[in-house]
Amino acid sequence: MTMSKRDTYTPDSLLAVAVEVFNERGYDGTSMEHLSRAAGISKSSIYHHVKGKEELLHRAVGRALDGLFGILGEPGAVDGRAIRRLEYVTRRTADVLMDELPYVTLLLRVRGNTTTERWAMERRREFDQRVSALLRAAVAEGDLRADVEPRLATRLLFGMINSLVEWYRPEGRGGVAGDQVADAVVRLAFDGLRT
C-alpha cells in the first residue's frame, strides 16, 4: 500500500526525485512503481506530469547536456588560442559536473536501447568530439604535446574529469570546495603532478 501525499510537485522537483531513483537502481531497473513510491504520490499523479519514465530520462539527461553544450557557446570557449579555450572548457566541464551532479551522473551511466538512451549517448559523443577537436587545434598550434594521440588524450582527460561523479561530494556534505576541485583538475590535466 502506497501512502500518497498531496501532489505538490513541480516539473523540476519531480525530476530531482526521479533522477535519484534512476541513479540508485539504474534506469532499466526503475519502474513507475518505484518512482511512485519514492515520490510518495500515486502513479496516476506521475502520469499527470509526464508520459512515462522515458520522458523523465529525456529531461534529466537533457538538463546535463544543456549544461555541457552551453559551455561551448561561452566567450571563453570561443575566443583566443585553442589551449586557453581547452583550459576554459575543462574547468567549466568540471563546474557543470559538480553543479549538476545527479544529472551528469545519470548521463554518464546511460547505456541502452531506448531512443532516449541512444540519443543521449550520441550527444555525449558529440560533446567529446568537440573537445577533441579543440585539443587537436591546440596540438597544431604547438601548445600541447604531440606525443600522445589526441583521441587517447581526450579520453584520459575526460576520464579524469568524469571521475568526479564517482567521488565528489559538495562542500557542505564533507566534501572539498568546487573551485579547489576545478583548479586541481586544470593543473593536473595541463601540467601534471610533477613540479
Added chain:
Amino acid sequence: MTMSKRDTYTPDSLLAVAVEVFNERGYDGTSMEHLSRAAGISKSSIYHHVKGKEELLHRAVGRALDGLFGILGEPGAVDGRAIRRLEYVTRRTADVLMDELPYVTLLLRVRGNTTTERWAMERRREFDQRVSALLRAAVAEGDLRADVEPRLATRLLFGMINSLVEWYRPEGRGGVAGDQVADAVVRLAFDGLRT
C-alpha cells in the same frame, strides 16, 4: 528449457563466463539461472564448481585485487625515490587494468551489501591509500607539486587510470596497443598535456 552442454569448465573458464554476466547485468541483477544460461550448463553443474554466485564474485574481484596488490611488491614499487615508484605503480596499474579488464571492471563497479562486496570495496580503498601514501612521499621529497591536496590528486590520478575500463579495447579488437596507452597515462599524469 535450458540446453545443457557437457560440463567441461575449469574454475578459470567458468569464472570468465560469470564475470561477463556480472558486468553485463550487474552482480545484484544476476541469478544462478542467468549464469546457468550463459554457461550453457545446468545450475546443479555450477553448484558442482562453486557454492554460489558470491563465491564467483569473491574469486573474480580477488583476481583483480591480487593483480593490483602484486604491483606493490614488485622491485620498481619498492626501491628508489617516491616519484619513480609512483610512476612505476601508475604504469603497472594501467597494465593490470588492461590485462585483467573484465575482472578489474567488476571490482570498480562493486557497490553493495554482501560480505564479499564490502571486502572488495575495503581492499580497493586500501590500495588507493597505499598509492596516496606514495604520492605524499613524493610531494615531501619535492618531486611532486604541493599545490594540489594529495587525496584529491590521488582521486584524479585514479580517475584517469580507471577510466580505461570504460573505453579500452585490446589492440586486436580495434583498440590501441596497451603499451601506448600506459605511456600516455604516465605522460599525462606526471607532465600534463602542455608542451
